[in-house]
Amino acid sequence: METITSEQPTVPAEPAKAEAGEPVVPRRSPLRAAIKTGRPKEWIKNVFVFAGLLFSGKFNQSHDVLAAFLTFVSFCLISSAGYFINDLIDVELDRQHPKKRFRPLAARELSEGTAKAIAPALAIVAIALAFATVNWQVGLMVVGYGIAQVAYSLGLKQVVIIDVMTLAGLFILRVAAGASAVDAHASEWLILCTGMLAAFLGFTKRRQEAVSELHEGTSTRPVLEHYSLPFLDQMVSLVTTGTVLSYAIYTVNSPLIGSQMMLTIPPVVYGIFRYLYLIYDRSDDRSMAAIVAEDRGIQAAGASYAVVAFLLLYVFN
Secondary structure (H helix, E strand, O other), rough: OOHHOOOOHHHHHHHHOOOOOOOOOOOOHHHHHHHHHHHHHHHHHHHHHHHHHHHHOOOOOOHHHHHHHHHHHHHHHHHHHHHHHHHHHHHHOOOOOOOOOHHHOOOOOHHHHHHHHHHHHHHHHHHHHHHHHHHHHHHHHHHHHHHHHHHHHHHHHOOOHHHHHHHHHHHHHHHHHHHHHOOOOOOOOHHHHHHHHHHHHHHHHHHHHHHHHHHHOOOOHHHHHHHOOHHHHHHHHHHHHHHHHHHHHHHHOEEEEEEHHHHHHHHHHHHHHHHHHHHHHHHOOHHHHHHHHOHHHHHHHHHHHHHHHHHHHHOOO
């Protein structure tokens, strides 16, 4: 009898999972809720703006480093504005989701009126910062990024394949803006590699969501009705191959150091394979930003890549 009694405290956890539509007791202050809605953990995606700085050989020029950093800040602010808009649009669907119902707007920790005020404020600051401190090209790209985010939230994310292509376009915009900020040319191969990598991340994300909804028995993202697991597996296989091959070809004749850049292939391949391992073998359902921030294997691959690329471009070149 003692054994049965000792296990009693774990029983109440079960109903909470089943009752996804139940109101959530607020846990955060309005300020913390607003910060959470802006998704600062997702800002790691904006490091792509530094690609132009790194590969143009201008990492040792303080003016260009500052311009790239200000571009990074602009994209962080505009992306956070997009997350506010996305959560405002999806608030009712999020309340039916076993995990997304804990988002501040869905949990009523942040009022919709406050979110509607914060979103345009962040967008205005982001656009003004880009135009005033970097250049007009970057400013236009920040505007374009914001428009694409809104279009994605309003409908493109519900259009099969186009949803992932839109995400890939947002990554390409980051790279193009970063290159423009430092007055560098974003090579065609760099754009292609970015697009393939973004498609890889997009299709793996869709697969994670499809598996999660299958297990939870929910249906809060309509586009997943058009994505079967076999199709997603085919797409992941295709874009994985495209990502590895396009980067390998790029390194054979990189603009600054030629084929020496091939030394960066191992950490890239390991990072991609590690990511696939976590999703397929470990059934990891964390976001890309969370995986990058928390998995030591991915972090080691990223750090190794950065060190090798920096040495090749700035020390041994």
